[in-house]
Amino acid sequence: MSKSDQSFMRQFSWLIAGLAVLTVLLITLGWTIYNHEPKETNPVAAKQLAARIAPVGAVYSGNTGRAAIAAAAEAAAKAAAAQVAYGGTTDGKTIYENLCHSCHTAGVAGAPKLGDKAAWAPRLAQGMATLIKHATEGYHGPDGNFMPPKGGNPALTDAQVKAAVTWITDQAK
16 A cells, blocks of 8 residues: 555544544433433323223132122222212202203103192002102103103112102192
8 A cells, every 4th residue: 555545544544433433422412411301201191001901800719809899899889879969969859950840840751840730640649659660760651751760860869769759749739
């Protein structure tokens, strides 16, 4: 190799070495900046992850199983109680004003109007047990009248339905 070729190779080697050092410095600088930036967090991600990896069921036996079943039944009962309509009130007037008035004020689907003694007389003759049963389970009358189960609100308890029926029928006596 001639002197000019050796000089070129030396300068070219220094250039390549300098670019390699510059590359390492830029990568280190980028990594440092990335590590100091706050991480983006999704507040829902943890809940989604927990729901995704939660066990579908469990198997218990013996006393552990009985305790787990009792705890699950208690939790289910509390959850069901929390879903009771109108805060669990058994005030018939409150239930009427929140649910029953929409049909029994206008006579929708053949519903007897509140306080209409003539319309309520044949129904009252059937007895309170029948009226409560029809209000709880639903009723399709022979003349096309219709009462949906629990007035269309399945969250009502039987005690709430009974209280509402009692209050409504007291208005027609």
